[in-house]
Amino acid sequence: MDIATLSQWRSAEPRVLLVGTGGMLARAWERLLLQCSVPVVCPTLTELDLTQPETLKQTIVPGIRLVLNCAAWTDVDGAETKEAQALAVNGRGVEHLARRCREIGAMLAHYSTDYVFAGTASTPYRVDEPRAPLNAYGRSKAAGEVALQASGCRHLLIRTSWLYAPWGNNFVRTMTRLARTKPMLKVVNDQHGRPTSAEHLAATTLALIEKQATGTYHVTDGGQCTWYDFAVQIAAAANPQCRVEACTTAQFPRPARRPAYSVLDLSQTEALVGPMPDWRANLDDVIKRMEPVG
Numbered sequence: 001m002d003i004a005t006l007s008q009w010r011s012a013e014p015r016v017l018l019v020g021t022g023g024m025l026a027r028a029w030e031r032l033l034l035q036c037s038v039p040v041v042c043p044t045l046t047e048l049d050l051t052q053p054e055t056l057k058q059t060i061v062p063g064i065r066l067v068l069n070c071a072a073w074t075d076v077d078g079a080e081t082k083e084a085q086a087l088a089v090n091g092r093g094v095e096h097l098a099r100r101c102r103e104i105g106a107m108l109a110h111y112s113t114d115y116v117f118a119g120t121a122s123t124p125y126r127v128d129e130p131r132a133p134l135n136a137y138g139r140s141k142a143a144g145e146v147a148l149q150a151s152g153c154r155h156l157l158i159r160t161s162w163l164y165a166p167w168g169n170n171f172v173r174t175m176t177r178l179a180r181t182k183p184m185l186k187v188v189n190d191q192h193g194r195p196t197s198a199e200h201l202a203a204t205t206l207a208l209i210e211k212q213a214t215g216t217y218h219v220t221d222g223g224q225c226t227w228y229d230f231a232v233q234i235a236a237a238a239n240p241q242c243r244v245e246a247c248t249t250a251q252f253p254r255p256a257r258r259p260a261y262s263v264l265d266l267s268q269t270e271a272l273v274g275p276m277p278d279w280r281a282n283l284d285d286v287i288k289r290m291e292p293v294g
């Protein structure tokens with residue numbers, strides 16, 4: 001069953017529905033679909049709440065061919081004390097969504113995280129590596145992956161990491177604001193990963209969908225770095241006078257444990273849609289278009 005191609009979605013009746021309107025990645029999708037002249041249904045949280053299955057039935061109606069799930073409980077530290085709430089959205093919410101998509105024959109594109117892995121590896125995590133999350137958020141996202149894979153719904157499960165965009169709450173915007181207001185920043189240098197531009201993620205997801213890809217893929221920017229490396233690059237653009245110093249995770253304790261190494265292997269994705277641009281190139285592009293950071 002073909003889920004359709006871009007040209008088929010350019011119908012008067014919307015065929016695409018976006019869950020998580022207003023979030024960082026959802027905004028990237030809205031812009032991309034607008035540029036492609038694809039109409040999209042963007043329900044509010046009241047109209048579509050992943051924890052309220054009856055809202056899914058009312059809003060995700062026959063005729064919808066593709067559901068893009070950008071919604072999640074994304075407060076990693078908050079999930080440590082509110083694991084049940086995180087699980088209700090990231091675990092059971094995905095189960096409800098996959099069931100509804102299967103009922104109406106829609107494809108579900110869903111996002112997960114590098115935090116489903118323990119971070120003890122020293123080479124990039126392949127898509128089929130066993131999940132072993134270190135924190136409550138990771139457990140809730142892992143539960144969503146399991147539910148989706150067991151659902152029988154045609155799906156694309158995309159793991160990503162360290163998301164940033166010109167808008168929303170993200171590390172690039174936070175570091176930009178801090179670099180402009182503080183003479184020195186300390187940033188952890190012992191967590192390794194891959195930053196990901198939300199716009200690049202949406203565009204790559206679209207490319208995968210157009211290739212009729214299903215199953216699990218990893219999508220991030222190319223290259224890899226530590227949060228410190230990432231911050232150095234951001235601060236240099238925001239305020240070269242600001243000094244960035246490296247510190248350890250132990251010196252900067254947070255409620256949720258983070259994986260030390262969560263570099264996602266991109267080989268399967270790159271084989272289908274070509275190489276992922278280096279994170280420095282994507283970052284430069286985002287910095288140029290950054291919305292005011294306040």
Ligand SMILES: NC(=O)c1ccc[n+]([C@@H]2O[C@H](COP(=O)([O-])OP(=O)(O)OC[C@H]3O[C@@H](n4cnc5c(N)ncnc54)[C@H](OP(=O)(O)O)[C@@H]3O)[C@@H](O)[C@H]2O)c1
Binds near residue numbers: 026073113168
């Ligand atoms: N941010 C990252 O660094 C990162 C890294 C790896 C993976 N991911 C994954 O990438 C995806 C997109 O992340 P993001 O950073 O764009 O997220 P985000 O900016 O936090 O947006 C999440 C959206 O989901 C909505 N939402 C929360 N609970 C909901 C519910 N019960 N029903 C419907 N919508 C609900 C939120 O609404 P409210 O704002 O009203 O709560 C918000 O609009 C998520 O799956 C996330 O787990 C993100």
